Amino acid sequence: GDSVTQMEGPVTLSEEAFLTINCTYTATGYPSLFWYVQYPGEGLQLLLKATKADDKGSNKGFEATYRKETTSFHLEKGSVQVSDSAVYFCALSDYNTNAGKSTFGDGTTLTVKP
């Protein structure tokens, strides 16, 4: 079945540092890929997405590129802020094979220190 593996945490960075959170996936079809963010005490919300190979999703300074050849969707940000402290989830969804369902990674906790 489909699966998502993401970089284990927690990750602690200083403000303005570069962020990379690795995510790789296994899927039988051609899924869409997502990064969700969860702030303390809240539900998950979409950060960015990419729906086909070589697409780049971007939002709030975060970027991720859908790499079919390496089955990866790594999250990057050039300069993190304290307000980026949260849990980040990589996910995939294949409408053609599993409409309405998503598969999530275990989450990576990011803490940014001033």
Next chain:
Amino acid sequence: NAGVTQTPKFQVLKTGQSMTLQCAQDMNHEYMSWYRQDPGMGLRLIHYSVGAGITDQGEVPNGYNVSRSTTEDFPLRLLSAAPSQTSVYFCASSNGLAGGNEQFFGPGTRLTVL
């Protein structure tokens, strides 16, 4: 739009008690899902629905029942609560459109079973 709403926000049960977690969405989404979130285990799918009257099991369905009598509502029933069901429960909905299947999450219900 209120988006996805969940009630209650917090609940404490004794072993053997039953209860229903409520979920409603006002976005006319076809697809709705229930997930549980446990530390270090990401989100695991309990049950999902592809439309009114249609439900199916996810990864961890034992001990839970669902029904979908309307497009808007998707309640989750715990039949006889056990300490292993202590978790944070998230309801999500999506429009399931090909080319993307973004999940919209509720704020969660934090359940403790004593």
